[in-house]
Amino acid sequence: MLGARAVVEVSASYSLSDIDAVRLELPDTPIDVRGVPEQSTLELRGRWYSTGGSESIAVENSEAPRLDFEVSGRFARLAAVLPLAERELVDLEVDEVTLAPNRDLEIWTGLGDIVVTHMQGNISIDIERGTIYVVGGAGGVAARTTLGDVEIHSPGPIDVSTGQGDLLLLQDGPGGNPIYARSDSGDIEVTLRSAQNLHLKITAYEDIRVQTSSVSTVTSESFERTVGNGTVDIFLEARIGSVTVLHDEFGDG
Amino acid sequence: MILTSFPASAAWLAAVALGSAAPAPEAKSAPVDPSARASGSPASSATVETVETSSSVGTLTLYGGARGGVLSVRGETGDEVARATLRPGQEVTLELPPGLYEIRPETPGVNGAPVRVNAGESPRFELPGRPPPSPASATAKPVVAPSSPPAPRQAARPVWKRPVAPIMSALIPGTGQMINGELGKGFGMLLGTAALVAGSVVLYNAPDPLEGAGRGGDSQSFGTAAVTAAGFGVMTGGLQLLYASQIMDAYAVAADKRTPTPRRRHRLALEVGRSATVGFRVGDPAADLYADWSMALLVQIVPRFSLGVSDMSMKFGSDVGRVTMQGGVRAQYRFYDRGRVWMSAALGSILQGSFARGEPDPLVLGGEPPAGDTSFAAVPYGQLDLRFFIVDRWSLNLAPRVSVPLGTRFYGEDRAIPAHAVTFELGTGVGVYF
Numbered sequence: 001m002l003g004a005r006a007v008v009e010v011s012a013s014y015s016l017s018d019i020d021a022v023r024l025e026l027p028d029t030p031i032d033v034r035g036v037p038e039q040s041t042l043e044l045r046g047r048w049y050s051t052g053g054s055e056s057i058a059v060e061n062s063e064a065p066r067l068d069f070e071v072s073g074r075f076a077r078l079a080a081v082l083p084l085a086e087r088e089l090v091d092l093e094v095d096e097v098t099l100a101p102n103r104d105l106e107i108w109t110g111l112g113d114i115v116v117t118h119m120q121g122n123i124s125i126d127i128e129r130g131t132i133y134v135v136g137g138a139g140g141v142a143a144r145t146t147l148g149d150v151e152i153h154s155p156g157p158i159d160v161s162t163g164q165g166d167l168l169l170l171q172d173g174p175g176g177n178p179i180y181a182r183s184d185s186g187d188i189e190v191t192l193r194s195a196q197n198l199h200l201k202i203t204a205y206e207d208i209r210v211q212t213s214s215v216s217t218v219t220s221e222s223f224e225r226t227v228g229n230g231t232v233d234i235f236l237e238a239r240i241g242s243v244t245v246l247h248d249e250f251g252d253g
Numbered sequence: 254m255i256l257t258s259f260p261a262s263a264a265w266l267a268a269v270a271l272g273s274a275a276p277a278p279e280a281k282s283a284p285v286d287p288s289a290r291a292s293g294s295p296a297s298s299a300t301v302e303t304v305e306t307s308s309s310v311g312t313l314t315l316y317g318g319a320r321g322g323v324l325s326v327r328g329e330t331g332d333e334v335a336r337a338t339l340r341p342g343q344e345v346t347l348e349l350p351p352g353l354y355e356i357r358p359e360t361p362g363v364n365g366a367p368v369r370v371n372a373g374e375s376p377r378f379e380l381p382g383r384p385p386p387s388p389a390s391a392t393a394k395p396v397v398a399p400s401s402p403p404a405p406r407q408a409a410r411p412v413w414k415r416p417v418a419p420i421m422s423a424l425i426p427g428t429g430q431m432i433n434g435e436l437g438k439g440f441g442m443l444l445g446t447a448a449l450v451a452g453s454v455v456l457y458n459a460p461d462p463l464e465g466a467g468r469g470g471d472s473q474s475f476g477t478a479a480v481t482a483a484g485f486g487v488m489t490g491g492l493q494l495l496y497a498s499q500i501m502d503a504y505a506v507a508a509d510k511r512t513p514t515p516r517r518r519h520r521l522a523l524e525v526g527r528s529a530t531v532g533f534r535v536g537d538p539a540a541d542l543y544a545d546w547s548m549a550l551l552v553q554i555v556p557r558f559s560l561g562v563s564d565m566s567m568k569f570g571s572d573v574g575r576v577t578m579q580g581g582v583r584a585q586y587r588f589y590d591r592g593r594v595w596m597s598a599a600l601g602s603i604l605q606g607s608f609a610r611g612e613p614d615p616l617v618l619g620g621e622p623p624a625g626d627t628s629f630a631a632v633p634y635g636q637l638d639l640r641f642f643i644v645d646r647w648s649l650n651l652a653p654r655v656s657v658p659l660g661t662r663f664y665g666e667d668r669a670i671p672a673h674a675v676t677f678e679l680g681t682g683v684g685v686y687f
Contacts, residue, residue, distance in 0.1 A: 001530055001531070001532030001533065001543070001670060001674050001675070001676045001677070002674060002675040002676075003532075003533060003670075003671055003673075003674040003675075005533070005535070028465065028536065030466060030467055030468050049535050049536065050535055051533060051534065051535045051671050051674075052671045052672065052673070052674070053657075053658070053671050053672050053673025053674035053675070054673055057671060057672055057673055058671070061671060083626060084575065084607060084608075084609045084626035084627065084628045085607075085628040085660070085661045086661070087570075087575075087609075087669075088535075088570075088661070088663070088667050088668060088669035089535055089661065089669055089671050090535060091535040091536035093468060095468075111463075111465055111466050112466050113466045113467050129462060129463060129466060130463065130466040131463075131466065147462055147463065148463060148466070
């Protein structure tokens with residue numbers, strides 16, 4: 001097959017005044033989101049790649065898609081609109097998205113590595129394939145991928161699952177936030193800031209290791225223990241893999 | 254098997270009885286005065302006429318017409334019972350047991366015909382035209398001589414193997430050959446199929462499923478991706494041909510029809526195949542295999558020239574419910590047909606319409622979905638068709654093709670070729686002729 005490729009830069013800016021939550025609903029692309037204090041807009045930078053039977057057609061194809069920013073009440077959605085004829089001929093690659101850190105954030109895409117930093121609101125990530133890395137999310141972090149590792153450092157509640165990949169979860173701040181994690185094929189490692197009032201419920205195909213100030217065990221298959229009043233759920237499930245729970249009160253690793 | 258020889262002369266004839274299921278014929282010939290038969294057969298086509306005789310066996314008379322030619326006489330099982338090379342104006346008479354025979358001229362443009370030979374009758378098959386009168390031809394003595402010694406015949410295979418062997422080969426490749434007593438060939442087919450399946454699975458799973466998840470240009474991965482895609486295409490194409498051929502072979506051997514006689518005078522051809530190419534794509538991987546399964550139905554409207562619908566298929570996108578419906582037209586001319594090999598050239602065009610449903614606005618509860626999106630493309634092409642027959646009506650083919658889509662050409666899943674991208678494809682498939 002003979003043809004040509006083209007690349008077109010894309011940048012966009014949307015006001016987030018009166019907006020509390022933003023959803024990024026984009027075709028397959030890696031996405032880096034960074035919270036920037038005092039920024040009142042959502043800024044996006046990236047590029048469209050395309051193919052064509054000739055260079056001019058490739059350029060035409062790269063210019064066919066558009067980004068659509070819809071607002072409904074205090075919720076906004078940034079999506080890509082791809083004409084059918086060009087849908088399979090263009091590929092978006094987002095370099096960076098910046099916005100105010102106190103907004104809630106949702107990210108939906110197919111294939112793409114996701115990095116979210118310096119965001120303080122609730123963070124929700126739902127992708128088909130790709131790794132996920134989050135630092136922040138005091139309002140809570142929910143993440144799902146079917147293939148890829150997940151690493152989360154958060155002072156908020158964590159709910160995460162991966163079909164195939166390892167999970168590395170670290171409590172930030174004073175700790176005491178619940179963690180729900182599942183990996184269908186991969187290991188889970190959790191580092192707690194606080195080992196008080198835990199309700200540990202762990203199942204794993206391989207080893208289970210718990211080493212905190214109040215619980216220490218090495219076992220397999222399943223383990224359940226309540227510490228104090230048991231108000232902090234730590235539910236971990238590694239269907240094919242091991243689970244390790246550590247306690248690092250000072251967060252130095 | 255009976256062969257009767259005559260002295261060589263200006264006109265000559267060779268008839269070979271092949272000792273098939275039909276009893277061997279007895280051939281006799283006589284000189285013919287072409288001028289005496291001027292009012293006989295029309296000059297434009299071969300004719301068959303029947304004359305009652307008093308004999309207890311039937312006879313079949315073959316006449317060489319204006320230009321002579323080679324005639325193949327086949328019994329009810331399709332096996333050749335006699336083969337005659339006739340000079341202009343020459344004729345030969347075969348004594349045959351009663352039954353239905355098919356006369357197949359090997360002269361281009363001359364149609365054959367079925368002939369029923371009954372006891373006491375003498376049907377006649379004539380090639381068209383009359384030769385100009387000449388003393389040589391008028392006095393010619395026809396000759397019947399074997400062109401080759403008859404091959405020893407194997408014992409007939411049990412009839413039950415005819416359906417069972419190909420069915421078993423369809424279920425487990427190679428087992429049909431084993432049922433036919435060809436153990437080595439059967440194991441070879443089985444191992445070959447297994448190797449191609451294993452290779453295809455390995456190559457299918459070779460790409461990193463997370464390729465493309467990160468940033469970066471895709472040009473560095475083009476070579477690797479193209480080689481992988483090409484390898485996968487060759488493996489699966491080879492698997493397709495091997496699988497189909499071993500089923501046909503199982504039947505051919507079980508039916509004792511190792512030498513097929515393709516139906517040149519077929520009316521209808523049904524073809525199922527895949528045309529595939531390796532091309533670049535946007536994103537990662539940077540290259541991919543574009544494979545398009547389709548069906549064609551061609552009618553032979555005059556000898557060698559066929560016309561019909563082609564490239565019929567449906568394809569579905571992996572997202573937004575894209576549905577692509579495809580059909581086309583093809584005109585094809587067979588310029589070579591010797592033995593079991595045919596070659597044709599074709600021109601055609603694929604017509605493709607694609608539809609995608611609109612997605613409801615996720616921010617509006619119960620909102621109506623917007624109107625769907627549509628796309629249309631025509632893909633003109635030219636192709637060669639190299640066809641190899643394994644049994645009389647069944648063939649495998651290779652079809653290299655060059656096409657230029659006038660619009661986005663969709664394949665299955667998330668694959669598409671952009672407008673004006675000149676595409677070189679290789680088709681592989683199976684054809685059956687009626």
